[in-house]
Amino acid sequence: MTLESLRNNIDALDDQLLTLLNQRMELVRKVGELKRSANTVIYRPEREKQILDRLHSQNTGLLNQAAIEAIFLEIFAVSRNLELPERVSYLGPEGSFTHQAAESRFGAMSAYMALPTIRSVFESVETGRVRFGVVPIENNQEGVVNETIDLLLEKDLRIAAEAQIPVHFTFATQTENLAEITHIYSKDIAFRQCSRFLNDSFDGLNAEFVPVESTSKAAKLAAQQPKTAAICSQIAAKLFDVPVLFDNIENSDLNRTRFLILAKEFVNQPSGNDKTTLIARLANTQSPGVLAEFLQSFNARGINLTKIESRPLRDGATFRYWFLLECEGHADDPALRDVMAQYANEVKLLGSYVRGA
Numbered sequence: 001m002t003l004e005s006l007r008n009n010i011d012a013l014d015d016q017l018l019t020l021l022n023q024r025m026e027l028v029r030k031v032g033e034l035k036r037s038a039n040t041v042i043y044r045p046e047r048e049k050q051i052l053d054r055l056h057s058q059n060t061g062l063l064n065q066a067a068i069e070a071i072f073l074e075i076f077a078v079s080r081n082l083e084l085p086e087r088v089s090y091l092g093p094e095g096s097f098t099h100q101a102a103e104s105r106f107g108a109m110s111a112y113m114a115l116p117t118i119r120s121v122f123e124s125v126e127t128g129r130v131r132f133g134v135v136p137i138e139n140n141q142e143g144v145v146n147e148t149i150d151l152l153l154e155k156d157l158r159i160a161a162e163a164q165i166p167v168h169f170t171f172a173t174q175t176e177n178l179a180e181i182t183h184i185y186s187k188d189i190a191f192r193q194c195s196r197f198l199n200d201s202f203d204g205l206n207a208e209f210v211p212v213e214s215t216s217k218a219a220k221l222a223a224q225q226p227k228t229a230a231i232c233s234q235i236a237a238k239l240f241d242v243p244v245l246f247d248n249i250e251n252s253d254l255n256r257t258r259f260l261i262l263a264k265e266f267v268n269q270p271s272g273n274d275k276t277t278l279i280a281r282l283a284n285t286q287s288p289g290v291l292a293e294f295l296q297s298f299n300a301r302g303i304n305l306t307k308i309e310s311r312p313l314r315d316g317a318t319f320r321y322w323f324l325l326e327c328e329g330h331a332d333d334p335a336l337r338d339v340m341a342q343y344a345n346e347v348k349l350l351g352s353y354v355r356g357a
């Protein structure tokens with residue numbers, strides 16, 4: 001076939017795709033009307049996951065799973081925006097990994113608000129300035145982002161969904177001589193993810209490591225100050241026009257970060273592949289066995305606990321803790337309902353949502 005005839009065929013398929021997408025949009029609009037009359041939320045991550053799984057399982061063509069996801073997540077986001085424009089805040093400035101995570105769920109059509117701190121993202125959702133807020137919660141090599149964990153206790157928000165993305169860091173600076181660098185900016189947890197590179201490259205040099213609110217803020221600072229550097233995403237380095245001196249400087253090439261999509265009120269229907277996040281403030285943790293019994297109540301009902309994080313209660317001079325827990329399953333599952341009823345005064349549900357890939 002000639003180039004021209006191949007392109008003619010592509011044009012014909014695009015025409016069909018456009019017709020089909022418009023037909024799809026008409027159905028989405030009707031769903032939107034039903035939701036409005038029932039006063040329920042537009043965004044249904046569990047339904048979107050169901051569609052992705054179905055398409056993936058029946059796919060026999062050239063598109064792989066990641067390609068199907070990229071295309072359809074954008075279709076969903078466009079559909080939702082035509083039903084109701086979505087406003088989404090994230091830990092900025094632009095180009096942060098949180099920005100990438102936000103775009104992976106909310107696509108190109110949502111209205112984004114880059115905020116300077118994790119706290120301000122929580123507050124923007126709390127006050128209704130945005131419907132959704134995106135914050136990092138943990139990295140698979142370096143553990144949790146404490147600020148997010150503590151704000152989950154302090155604020156009364158819900159987890160609507162999670163997103164996980166691979167994280168690769170660049171070392172961006174305007175100077176080519178490492179010995180000239182006086183300050184290196186990044187987020188605290190990002191320094192730790194690149195500790196090997198930093199130890200190897202800056203041993204014996206005088207650079208000061210300065211933690212800032214986000215990796216894109218680091219890029220912005222490195223753009224303003226010639227003798228400094230940033231550990232940031234390639235996108236941030238490009239966006240703020242800071243030359244990249246080294247690429248992929250993270251300790252592990254399987255480095256991944258998990259982000260939460262926060263909303264004020266949000267309830268997902270069970271999808272069959274959910275996880276649940278809870279907060280526990282147990283009474284009498286001074287008595288022997290209180291924590292063990294609590295954990296045992298999950299085990300006794302066959303619930304797989306996947307995470308427990310202790311954080312200080314900050315009640316005076318004591319060393320007492322509250323716990324953030326995650327388990328498999330949905331809060332509507334009878335077993336989990338049972339545990340929550342048993343500990344009704346001590347446990348708060350943050351959300352049940354589709355487990356990320």
Ligand SMILES: C=C(O[C@@H]1C=C(C(=O)O)C=C[C@H]1O)C(=O)O
Binds near residue numbers: 031032048079
């Ligand atoms: C159309 C719906 O609303 C939204 C858009 C979806 C879509 O484009 O398929 C799927 C789930 C929702 O996030 C729905 O709930 O079915």
